[in-house]
Amino acid sequence: MWSAFTVWAVGNGLAIDTLRAEDLESYLESRGGADELSARYAWRFLRLVGRVLGLRRRAGAPARAINDPVEILLARRPDIRFANAAAADPLPEFLPASEAKLLVTYLSAVRPGRSAAAQQWSEVRNRASIGLMLGAGVTPGEIRSLELDDVVVDGGHSKGVPWKLRVDGNGNAPARETPIARWAGQLLQYWLQVRSEQRVPGQMVFPSTKSTGKPWGKVAQYNAACEVFRSAGIDDVAGGSFRLRHTFALRQLKRGRAPEDVARWLGVIDPAVMARYQRVITAPIDVV
Numbered sequence: 001m002w003s004a005f006t007v008w009a010v011g012n013g014l015a016i017d018t019l020r021a022e023d024l025e026s027y028l029e030s031r032g033g034a035d036e037l038s039a040r041y042a043w044r045f046l047r048l049v050g051r052v053l054g055l056r057r058r059a060g061a062p063a064r065a066i067n068d069p070v071e072i073l074l075a076r077r078p079d080i081r082f083a084n085a086a087a088a089d090p091l092p093e094f095l096p097a098s099e100a101k102l103l104v105t106y107l108s109a110v111r112p113g114r115s116a117a118a119q120q121w122s123e124v125r126n127r128a129s130i131g132l133m134l135g136a137g138v139t140p141g142e143i144r145s146l147e148l149d150d151v152v153v154d155g156g157h158s159k160g161v162p163w164k165l166r167v168d169g170n171g172n173a174p175a176r177e178t179p180i181a182r183w184a185g186q187l188l189q190y191w192l193q194v195r196s197e198q199r200v201p202g203q204m205v206f207p208s209t210k211s212t213g214k215p216w217g218k219v220a221q222y223n224a225a226c227e228v229f230r231s232a233g234i235d236d237v238a239g240g241s242f243r244l245r246h247t248f249a250l251r252q253l254k255r256g257r258a259p260e261d262v263a264r265w266l267g268v269i270d271p272a273v274m275a276r277y278q279r280v281i282t283a284p285i286d287v288v
Helices: 002-013 019-029 039-058 067-075 096-108 119-138 140-145 182-197 219-232 242-254 259-267 269-282
Strands: 162-167 177-178
Touching: 002 019, 002 039, 002 096, 019 039, 019 067, 039 067, 096 119, 096 182, 096 219, 119 140, 119 162, 119 182, 119 219, 140 219, 177 182, 177 259, 242 259, 259 269
Parallel strands: none
Antiparallel strands: 162 177
8 A cells, every 4th residue: 555655656756744635635536536445445545644654753754744634634534534433334335136137138138149340339348348347346447457468268168258357456456366257258258359340459458449449538437337327227326336346246255155255356455345245245135
């Protein structure tokens, strides 16, 4: 966590002794803000910065370091300040069984029936990206950064069907491999076929445009996900596409997968995250 922050700070010409609350907030936004980071993660990060600043003060850092950007930011952001309060530790949002089934049926309906070249490329892209969030547990940010070499096809049960992903690490999670549900792998296989036949350039699995192959933008990807939800008959899009990752985790746990395996697939290192999933599993809620 500290290493990722220092790389960002150096790249932006910032020094530890002159950090401002605005700098810390900019860093959190650079990691995806509320769309990618939990309030608990932001709280842990700010407490870490606060401890480092405290150590520097005790070691005789310049007097200007007495200004405490951590406390200033926490005062502005009650969502972070009270992240560990019981009322601010809600259960993760997820799709109930009926909506998950509805979504899988809708996503899979795009798979062949006609030439891949005749398909609307963006429609197939959008459905395949949602398929990986629900069928492999990847985050929206990871969807946008996936490259073709991250898709593993060889060694699976079905020839030519992707069966796992290699996901790069970042400041929030370590590098990992995660399995792909068979239906999601078949959908990804079809998208890669469409991508190849329509000669989409670049190395991004899900590029922003057909002509350039550039990375997908955050807002554009979010809007595409919401459109897929609505088209599938899921009107409530308030929880965003992160609900798909939570649904993946809960479905795996409900089917008896070891929590350690699920945590590894998700890249989760915070025990509190898995504890919240377990609270859902033990509740009388239909998540399969």
